[in-house]
Amino acid sequence: MAVRKSGPLDAMVGAKIRMFRINRGMSQTALAERVGVSFQQVQKYEKGANRVGASRLSQIASVLGITVGELFESSQEKIAAGNSPVHLLAEPGALRVLKAYLRTNSRVRLAIARLVESIADQKPIVQKPVVQKSVGPKSIAHKPMTKASVARLDTAARSERRSSRART
Numbered sequence: 001m002a003v004r005k006s007g008p009l010d011a012m013v014g015a016k017i018r019m020f021r022i023n024r025g026m027s028q029t030a031l032a033e034r035v036g037v038s039f040q041q042v043q044k045y046e047k048g049a050n051r052v053g054a055s056r057l058s059q060i061a062s063v064l065g066i067t068v069g070e071l072f073e074s075s076q077e078k079i080a081a082g083n084s085p086v087h088l089l090a091e092p093g094a095l096r097v098l099k100a101y102l103r104t105n106s107r108v109r110l111a112i113a114r115l116v117e118s119i120a121d122q123k124p125i126v127q128k129p130v131v132q133k134s135v136g137p138k139s140i141a142h143k144p145m146t147k148a149s150v151a152r153l154d155t156a157a158r159s160e161r162r163s164s165r166a167r168t
Helices: 008-023 028-035 039-047 054-064 085-089 094-102 106-121 147-167
Strands: 131-135 138-142
Touching: 008 039, 008 054, 008 094, 028 039, 028 054, 085 094
Parallel strands: none
Antiparallel strands: 131 138
């Protein structure tokens, strides 16, 4: 008897199950209960570690309110695990971020994309020791400004200007 191993198609189907489940706001436990398996089994399906049988696939699709075919869309493409949009959307929080992103205007979207890219490309910053500066009889601690702290100050200033305009 041949050993059945899961393959890239199983991983893609699992990622789609996860994407649709998250989109429906359903937990792994809720899906598992409605399908009749443990939440650990749902985890294995979603990771592609276990293959999903035809009848179970049909049950899952029914619970998620989709067709079985939707779980196989774009299955003809070679799926690179790290670059597949389906795989990326299956990451925790990715769909929430994308939905919020779509509620913004194009200018804000560009700023968000640049911000996230700059954060992702940053190397860890080694904190420099606090430098004491003398100002008259008192001395104050001075920390170096980072891009993030400058951005926070800029955002706070804009927010303050908006609120002062609203008051007048």
